[in-house]
Structure formats: C-alpha cells, structure tokens
Amino acid sequence: MADAHDAEKFDPAVRVTSPSSNVYKTGNLAFVGEQGGNGSLPTFQEATGAPVEQHSPLGYKVQWFTIIFLNIGQMIGTGVFSTPASILTNTGSVGLALMYWVIGFVISCCALGVYLELASNFPSRSGAEVVYLEQAYPRPRYFFPTTFAVQSVLLSFSSSNAVVLAQYAFKMSDYSPSNWEQKGVAVASYTLAVVLLVLSDKLAIWLSDIFGFIKVLTLIFVSITGLVVLGGHTSVPDPHANFRDAFAGTSSNGNAMANALVKITFAYEGFQNAFNVMNEIKNPVRTVKKSAPISLLIVAIMYMLCNIAFFAAVPKDELKTAEQTAATLFFTKVFGKKAAQGLNILVIISAFGNLISVLIGQSRMIREIGRQGVLPWPKFWTTTKPFGTPIGPYLLKWGMTTLMIVAPPAGDAFNFVVDLQTYPNSIFYFLMTVGLYLIRRQRKRIGIGRSEFRCWDPAVILFLAVNLFLLIMPWYPPEGGATGGDVSFWYGTYCIVGIGIILVCGFYYWIWIYVLPYFGKYEMRQTVLTLDDGSVTHKLVKVPKDQLEQWDAEHDVSGHSIHRDTMETAKER
Secondary structure, three states: OOOOOOHHHOOOOEEEEOOOOEEEEEOOEEEEEEOOOOOOOOEEEEOOOOOOOOOOOOOOOOOHHHHHHHHHHHHOOOHHHHHHHHHHHHHOOHHHHHHHHHHHHHHHHHHHHHHHHHHHHOOOOOOOHHHHHHHHOOOOOOHHHHHHHHHHHHOOOOHHHHHHHHHHHHHOOOOOOOHHHHHHHHHHHHHHHHHHHHHOHHHHHHHHHHHHHHHHHHHHHHHHHHHHHHOOOOOOOOOOHHHOOOOOOOOOOHHHHHHHHHHHHHHOOOOOHHHHHHHHOOOHHHHHHHHHHHHHHHHHHHHHHHHHHHHHHOOHHHHHHOOOOHHHHHHHHHHOHHHHHHHHHHHHHHHHHHHHHHHHHHHHHHHHHHHOOOOOOHHHHHOOOOOOOOHHHHHHHHHHHHHHHHOOOOOHHHHHHHHHHHHHHHHHHHHHHHHHHHHHHHHHHOOOOOOOOOOOHHHHHHHHHHHHHHHHHHHOOOOOHHHOOOOOOOOOHHHHHHHHHHHHHHHHHHHHHHHHHHHHOEEEEEEEEEOOOOOEEEEEEEEEHHHHHHHHHHEOOOOOEOOHHHHHHHHHO
16 A cells, blocks of 8 residues: 655656645546544545644544444344334235344445545544545535535434433323424433533543443343243243244245345444544554444444344244234233333433434534535534534524424324435445445545545445445335335335435535536635534535636635745746
8 A cells, every 4th residue: 555644656747846745636626635633644635625624623522432422322222112113014924024133234244345445545434424425526526515414404314213212211100192292302312422421522421431331231121031932941932933844834925025224224224423523533444444343343243133032932923913012012921011101211321322322423514514615604603602512503503403303293294204314325326336435536536546445346336235225125116005114105206305305415516616606606615614613514605707717726625825925936937
C-alpha cells in the first residue's frame, strides 16, 4: 500500500498549492489531502466534500468498547423480540427461519467489509453514507449531497421504536390505553432521550455503554432460559416439538422471501453505527476494524440462541398467529402471565437504549449533511454550542419523530410510514456499494493506491446482489394479491412514494443549482466557515457571473480564502 503521508509518491496531472492543503486534479475533479486530529492517515477527498475538521469539536471520547455498544445498541432494539414471529410467518418453517438469521449474519459481514473499506478512505469524516455517496458521485456537483440531504431530513424520524416502547410500558399493567395515551408516552420517552443527549455528549456516550451492556445481559438471560427449557426443566410440555421436521411448511412465495430478507437485514441494521462517529475515534480504522466485528458476532450469537429459546417454548402455529411478540409469549410460557408483565421492562430498556444509540449516530449523519453546505443555515446544523453537542440535528430528530408519532393514525398509515423509510435507503445502499468501485478508480487515477483496509470482491458483490434483490422483490405480489401486504391498499405504494421522494429531491436540486442561477445570473460557489467552537463547514454562496473570475482567484478549490501574500508566492513559482 502506498504511504499516504508521502506526497512525492503521488503523480497527479496537476498540483496546486493552497494555504490549507495539496490539491490533485484529474479531469474536472480536484482531490484534497487533509489531516484530521484522530491519528489516522490523511483523508483524500474530492474538494466539494465537507472539509475535514482537524480538531473534532465533539472530542475523541469514543473508545473501543463504546464502538461495540453503539453498534449493539442500534442492532438490538425491539426487533429481536418481535421479528422472529414475522420471519417465521414469511418463511413458513422453523428450519428456514433459523437459516435466515445465519444468512443475515453473513450478509452483514459482507456489508461490514464494504463499510470498513469506505471508512478507511475517509478516516477523518463522520457521517458514514453521507460521506461515501458524496465522494463516490462528486458530479454533478452537489447532486448526491442535496438529494441525500433532503431525503434524510424528510425521513428523519424514529417513531416505531418509541411507539413500541409505549406499548410495552402499558403491557406491564392490565390497563388498556387510548390511542392518544399511547402516543403521549411515546413522545415523552423520545423527548427524555433527546434532552439527555442534548445536555452532555459525555452522558450520551455513557448511556450508550450502559444500555448496550444491559441489552447483552438481557439476551444472555433469554438464551440461558431457552437452554433450560430445551433441557426439559420447565413446565413447557414438549420443548423439541418445533424442531422435529423443522422444514415442514416452507414457503415458496417470492414476496414473502423478500419480506423476510428485509426484516432480517433490518434486525442487523446498526452494525455500521460506529462509522457515523469516525472522526471521534482515535486511530479509527484500526479500532473499528477490531471492535465492529466483535459487536456483530455477539449479536448474531445472541439472535440465534434467542430464536432457539422462542421456538423451544412457543408452538409454531401460536407464534405465527399471536398478537403478542415472541418475547412476551416466551416469558408467559416459561414464567406465567404475571411474571411476563414484569419482564416486559427488559424490552422497554432495550427500546430506550435503541433510541439513544440511533440518536447518537444519526445526529452525526445530519451534522455532516449540514457541513456539506447543501442545507440552509449550515451554522445551525454544525455548531456544538452551548453544550458541546450537535443540538440542531437532535432538534430535527425530535421534531420529525414527534410529528410521525402524533400525525399518522394507528394501522395502515403507521405501517406505511415505517415501510417508506426502507426503500429509499435500499436505493442508496445499492449506489453506495457500486460507489466503492468508483472510489477505488478515483484513488488509482490520482496515484493514492490501496486504502488501509480492502474488502474482498466476493463480499462486495454479494452485498451488491442482496441490495439489488431488495430493490426488485418488493414489487413481486404477495400471496394475498395487490392488497396482501401489511397495509390494506396496494402493497407497492411505499416503493412508488420512496422513488417519488428521490425524484422530488432531484427536481429541487435542478431548480436550485441550475434554473435559479440561470435567471439570477449567478453561480454557486462554496466557502469554508470556521465557527467559534472550532466546527468547520462549507457554505454555498451566490456569486454574480461578473465576479466569478475574482472569486475563483481569491479562493482555493475547497473554498478557503487565499491571502494576497500566498497568491503572490504562487505567482513567483
């Protein structure tokens, strides 16, 4: 691998010296090498990307164990307690359902490899997909940042886990809440999570570690109890019934298989959470390369043992048709109804911990979007004042989540909104995976060589194929026909609306970058702002066409202002 610290080893077409960095040009792209403060190799990125923060205003508090618990915290929400029943319903058999959890682990390992290579290319940038899409597709200028930004803002809500938390809170008693009482508890729980994280970033990391540890203990408790059930030491009459002829009833419906795969990948969603905080980790690539696989392996083992526990205690047909989740049925069968009500506290803790972990990761993602300059008021999204936390992204998450809890009625509308988040994400995951090959090509063209970590091509291809499958198969009709999905209207509506949102984002980009500048006789240029807290962000500004030559002479490709003495020195050279 080429030593990225040694600039003389690079052989770009054109080299331009600026006050802040070295620029390597190839075609109409300009790549900037900037050193972050987290001990990583320099980040080489196309100059339209958000500038590297040489000193992270959020500090470097993320340790190896925090990486493990950040990932575990997002992976283990309420899915492991509810998903097993839906996986069984879609696959039709216990044997295939268990195989799907193994398949999900293999797919997630491939995806983790893709993320590790992308992160090793940009080790001083937080925000994960924000950065990787921005750098894989730098042209048309600002198109992907704008599209991903608008889509992320529109779909920036975590209402499902907050609602499930509220449901379980009421299940601990015999009280049947009204719809608005349930929504009130959901909003209150999410508000509490946001307030805690806004007040202190150190507290946020501490809470992530604590709740992550409790989640692991919870799954260990369920797993050990399941082994006790299998040993015949409980009141469950025949714990081996579901494992005899385990593949009986296996489904052959393509839509059901696709839905099962979507749910499995969603259950493992969160293995990439640590990539959202890369610039807050010392020696990030080396640290994440060790910690992230550990978190994924722990979760995979716990998922498999918990599913075995559920199948040991709950009859297959009862698990398919019950309105309660697999965890509630399991606790009821093993400990009785009263004990099961009390044990729901474990699910509540898991759901709240998930809110914490997701908030931490997505706040960094939204902050990185703001630093690209494509959203209005970049200072609002970027600043960490007054508490040293990304308050702007937290407030956006709170507002959108509260709206999505309160506005949609229960049933079809709520299920539709939840499904709507998945399809645009599948599109961007597919493009991001393709983008890995584009980034490899970019690095080769400017002479950087291989990144610090390189994913095996078979793993990349498998993850690419899975994402393509997840894009195609939701269009295949379910067994119930056009209205046989989890909503009473056409099953593919959320796919159409998801694509429509992306097209609206593209239309917004075209108006903003081309139409308005054409009639306004100006062009968009980027400038670099350094805020009082040390945050660094791009801001897009309108430059009249008659001032473009002067502007370009006074700014480098990243948008830094070039001082006169530096310009004179450059002329002498």
